[in-house]
Amino acid sequence: MSDHNTYDVIIVGGSYSGLAAGMALGRALKKVLIIDDGKPCNRQTPYSHNFITHDGHTPREIAALANLQVNRYETVKFFYGLATSGSKTALGYDIQVATGESFTAKRLIFATGIRDIMPAIDGFAACWGISMLHCPYCHGYEVRHEPTGLLGNGETGFxxxxxxxxxxxxxxxxxxxASTLTFEQTAQLDKHSVRIVEKEIEQFEHSNGHLSMINFRDGTTSAIKVIYAPVPFEQQCSIPESLGCELTAEGYIQVDPFHETSVKGVFACGDNVTRMRTVANAVGMGTTTGITVSKNLILEEF
Known part of the structure; x- marks a missing residue:
């Protein structure tokens, strides 16, 4: 392995958390490679909110500025492509990419996010992040006081x-x-004037991701422009698990307060470790992880 392909730290995932970690490491003069395939989970979302100084900016604008700023640090390099596998070595860890190339580093940071698992209902995926929402703290203000739908059932729906x-x-x-709400839950929703519709959904009508109508299987319809829908997820990247990183019961990568996984020298930050899924939180975790890893390396080398 040439020095050209050897780094202090490899960051897999170059969205907000990975970029923040990269900036912290670059400012600590560490040789860093950020591997990114250019497919952030919020790529359909029109605007980002609840991130101070960037409230109302597009995800693309925020990411472009972050890339520009991180690129100013000469010890930070980028590889645009897909990381496909990883392995432990005598020097640290190897990461292989889809082109067949391999890179080595003393430490790994996974900022790879999660993959939402969409229900198989026509129109759902096209509306995801636009008018089919996951987080009121990210998007609720923009649709305040509007007629609003909720896609859910049982305890989650309640x-x-x-x-x-x-x-x-x-x-x-x-x-x-059919509703799986308890009698008490149904009564409480009724008390607060929350309507319950038990019809099976055939399709979400939309225009470029903007909802207009729900078509039910019985032939009836319901006009609606915004729906909140919690969906299950899986890890976007399987490399941490292949290296032995443990997951929590919910499916997130398990980390300690310093963002180190159950595998020594392997760290994780961003949406892949927490349900607190916001740009601001991803940036905060990335900065913390980058500082932690740089300090770890500095003290080890002293």
């Missing part, structure tokens, strides 16, 4: 209705089939 009631009094819970 908890979501309680939360979203803060932003609007016009709520409908679409259970997409």
């Amino acid at each position: 908890d979501l209705a309680r939360l979203i009631s803060n932003w609007t009094n016009d709520l409908t819970l679409f259970t997409n089939g």
Whole structure:
């Protein structure tokens, strides 16, 4: 392995958390490679919110400025492509990419995010992040007081209705089939004027991701422009698990307070480690991880 392909730290994932970690490491004069395939999970989202100084900017604008600023640090390099596998070596860790090239580093940081698993309903995926929302703290203000739908059932649907009631009094819970709410939950939703629709959904009508109508399998329809929908997820990248990194019961990469995984020398930050899924939080975790890893290396080498 040539020195050209050897680094202090390899960061897999070059979105907000990975870029923040890269900046912290670059400012600590560490030789860093950021590997990114250019497919952030929020690429369909029109605007980002709740990130101070960037409220209302597009994800693309924020990422472009971050890339520009991180690129100013001469010890930080970028490889645009897909990381496909990783392995432990005598020097640290190897990361292989889709082109067949391999890179070595003393430490790894995975800022690879998660992959949302969409329900197989026509129109859902096209609306995701645009009018099919996951987070009221990211997007709730923009649709405040609007007629709002919730896609959910049982405990999850009930908890979501309680939360979203803060932003609007016009709520409908679409259970997409028979309700599994308890009698007490149903009564409480009724008390707060939350409607429950148990019809099975055939399709979400939309224009370029902007909802207009729900078509039900019984032939009826319901006009709606915004829906909150919690969906399951999986890790975007399988390399941490292949290296032995443990996952939590929820499916996140398990890390300690310093963002080190269960595998020594391997760190993780961003959406892949927490349900607190915001740009601001990803940046904060990335900065913390970059500082932690740089200090770790500095003290080890002293």
